[in-house]
Amino acid sequence: MGARKSIVALVIILAILAIAPLGLPRFYTYLIALIVTTGLLSTSLNFVLGFGGIYQFHHAVFYGAGAYGAAIMISKLGYSGWLGFVVGPLVAAALSFVIGLICVRLSKLYYGMLQISLGSLVWAIVYRWYGFTGGDDGIHGIPMPELVGSPLGAYYFTLIVGGLSLLVMHRILNSPFGSTLQGIRDNAVRSQAVGVNVRRHQLAAVVIAGFFGGVAGVLFVVVDNSVFPDMMFWTLSLEITIMALLGGWLTFLGPMLGAAVTVSLRTFVSGFTDYWTLILGILLVLVILFLPEGLLGYVFEVWKRRTSESAEE
Amino acid sequence: MLVGLSRTVILFIVASGLSLILGVLRIPNIAHGSLYMIGAFMAFTVSKVFGGGITGYWMAVLLAPIIVAALSFIAERAIFCRLYEREHIMLFLLTFAFALIFGDLVKLVWGAEYRTVSMPRFFQGSIPIFGLPFPIYNFFLLIMGPLVAIVLWLIVNKTKMGKISRAAAVDREMVGAVGINVSLVFATVFVIGCYLAGLGGALVAPIVNVTLGMDHTLIIEAFLIVIMGGLGNIWGALLGALIFGLSQSLGILIWPQFGIIFPYAAVIVVLSFRPTGLLRSTW
Numbered sequence: 001m002g003a004r005k006s007i008v009a010l011v012i013i014l015a016i017l018a019i020a021p022l023g024l025p026r027f028y029t030y031l032i033a034l035i036v037t038t039g040l041l042s043t044s045l046n047f048v049l050g051f052g053g054i055y056q057f058h059h060a061v062f063y064g065a066g067a068y069g070a071a072i073m074i075s076k077l078g079y080s081g082w083l084g085f086v087v088g089p090l091v092a093a094a095l096s097f098v099i100g101l102i103c104v105r106l107s108k109l110y111y112g113m114l115q116i117s118l119g120s121l122v123w124a125i126v127y128r129w130y131g132f133t134g135g136d137d138g139i140h141g142i143p144m145p146e147l148v149g150s151p152l153g154a155y156y157f158t159l160i161v162g163g164l165s166l167l168v169m170h171r172i173l174n175s176p177f178g179s180t181l182q183g184i185r186d187n188a189v190r191s192q193a194v195g196v197n198v199r200r201h202q203l204a205a206v207v208i209a210g211f212f213g214g215v216a217g218v219l220f221v222v223v224d225n226s227v228f229p230d231m232m233f234w235t236l237s238l239e240i241t242i243m244a245l246l247g248g249w250l251t252f253l254g255p256m257l258g259a260a261v262t263v264s265l266r267t268f269v270s271g272f273t274d275y276w277t278l279i280l281g282i283l284l285v286l287v288i289l290f291l292p293e294g295l296l297g298y299v300f301e302v303w304k305r306r307t308s309e310s311a312e313e
Numbered sequence: 314m315l316v317g318l319s320r321t322v323i324l325f326i327v328a329s330g331l332s333l334i335l336g337v338l339r340i341p342n343i344a345h346g347s348l349y350m351i352g353a354f355m356a357f358t359v360s361k362v363f364g365g366g367i368t369g370y371w372m373a374v375l376l377a378p379i380i381v382a383a384l385s386f387i388a389e390r391a392i393f394c395r396l397y398e399r400e401h402i403m404l405f406l407l408t409f410a411f412a413l414i415f416g417d418l419v420k421l422v423w424g425a426e427y428r429t430v431s432m433p434r435f436f437q438g439s440i441p442i443f444g445l446p447f448p449i450y451n452f453f454l455l456i457m458g459p460l461v462a463i464v465l466w467l468i469v470n471k472t473k474m475g476k477i478s479r480a481a482a483v484d485r486e487m488v489g490a491v492g493i494n495v496s497l498v499f500a501t502v503f504v505i506g507c508y509l510a511g512l513g514g515a516l517v518a519p520i521v522n523v524t525l526g527m528d529h530t531l532i533i534e535a536f537l538i539v540i541m542g543g544l545g546n547i548w549g550a551l552l553g554a555l556i557f558g559l560s561q562s563l564g565i566l567i568w569p570q571f572g573i574i575f576p577y578a579a580v581i582v583v584l585s586f587r588p589t590g591l592l593r594s595t596w
Contacts, residue, residue: 049402055401055402055405057405102581102584102585105588106584106588106589108401109335109339109341109401109544110540110544110588110589112341112405113341113536113539113540114540114580114584116533116536117533117536117537117540117577117580118577118581120533121573121574121577124573124574125571125573125574128570128571128573129570129571233529234529234533235529238343238406238409241406241409242406242409245406274420275417275420275421277413277414277416277417278413278414278417278418278421280410280413281409281410281411281412281413281414281417282410282414284406284407284409284410284413285392285407285410285411285414288396288403288406288407288410289392289395289396292399292403
């Protein structure tokens with residue numbers, strides 16, 4: 001898929017979403033904003049997982065860090081919302097730098113297991129530090145700047161920031177840095193041999209992904225006006241990994257599609273049953289068995305086969 | 314401190330199973346925590362079926378892990394064995410899928426409220442050591458831990474089965490080429506590992522409240538222990554569990570609110586000196 005096609009698709013989707021609130025009930029705009037937020041989180045995960053080949057098993061920590069960073073700045077320290085929105089992602093990036101620095105020396109599985117453990121440590125601290133983070137209650141009713149205070153304002157803010165973040169990540173992946181990163185994914189030893197500093201590139205990728213994870217966290221604060229420790233629990237990390245896998249983890253927009261499918265399905269299913277995770281688990285098994293390239297990956301494959309067939313004729 | 318040790322034993326038993334599967338099959342089994350939880354709930358049911366008391370307890374310790382192992386055998390044969398050639402991340406996510414499924418199945422079967430398994434009278438009471446009372450059940454656990462370690466070590470190092478599995482971990486195709494059914498070997502290792510998770514659950518049942526969610530914290534702790542000890546090394550798992558348990562009880566003693574940080578700090582210190590864990594992996 002060419003870079004231009006991706007961007008065109010993205011712009012069309014954003015345009016449709018921009019006029020969506022005119023005809024849809026409020027609940028759906030909330031749902032779409034939630035999908036964009038979760039999708040951005042999943043895309044930022046896929047930045048390191050799918051394109052960097054780094055086993056970032058606990059990515060939701062940075063989502064939580066961004067959200068808590070913003071929430072604490074606003075609610076506890078009394079700064080303005082805009083400043084909080086900037087500080088949140090920076091906190092997430094700083095955290096991902098620290099965790100990345102510890103983990104990046106380890107090889108794949110070790111990296112993932114240590115990363116999930118350190119992330120859980122952050123969760124445990126947030127969960128227990130009642131005075132600062134609100135403990136297991138989290139922080140609710142965070143005051144928002146006027147511009148994004150209304151549901152509609154929050155919706156457009158989410159859309160704009162989410163779209164911009166996707167564009168920036170897309171640009172990075174198509175830059176020399178992005179190519180090097182994918183080179184490392186495909187063959188780390190060879191990359192090292194031609195003089196690439198593998199660890200430094202991986203660390204940079206982790207920090208960038210952490211930053212955008214933090215942006216997603218801020219967007220959640222804007223949409224929901226609250227934060228809670230479940231946002232950085234490891235099960236959420238694996239859920240967003242499922243989204244990336246479901247949509248197609250070798251494609252750029254796959255995670256967004258996966259998020260759209262998963263979040264809508266959850267909203268729909270939880271009206272009927274308490275056993276959502278059971279359904280998610282079965283869905284995951286089916287995807288792994290039958291659709292390892294994900295939905296978008298499958299579509300592209302069929303597409304490619306068609307075009308090559310027609311070329312032969 | 315000694316009470317902390319009995320928790321260490323449970324952690325060791327569960328982590329050694331995790332380490333075994335990780336060492337041979339290269340799967341970080343997230344569902345391991347769920348199997349531990351199922352083991353504990355099974356222990357509750359089995360001991361109830363046999364009318365509680367001492368027979369109930371022994372039947373629970375005997376049967377619950379076997380049921381867990383049988384469950385894992387079905388999962389392995391039905392799904393996992395088809396995917397060993399795939400990327401690790403797929404296998405990892407597959408275990409997560411099973412963790413989700415098992416978690417909800419437990420909720421479906423046993424409900425959301427917590428259960429307790431009554432301690433048989435034989436294990437009640439305590440013996441004074443250095444003037445402090447020490448529960449008898451903890452003694453029992455302190456015997457079980459090393460016992461499991463020794464049996465596991467014998468299986469891995471002294472039986473043909475263990476040798477084959479170690480060879481298969483290094484070069485799967487070669488072992489297959491000399492006429493050994495590798496798939497079956499992997500299944501056996503997987504089932505033994507899962508049996509240990511169930512055993513851990515059954516043993517812990519009398520001293521904790523058996524609840525949903527007990528899998529979530531345990532699996533992270535077991536991960537830490539395996540990383541600290543060295544992947545696939547049973548003695549490493551023992552050492553890791555000891556360091557983990559001790560730093561945890563020490564931490565809680567020093568700083569009750571954030572004692573939880575200490576074991577993590579220990580892991581970071583260990584890994585900054587030895588990135589692949591304390592002990593070299595045996596294969």
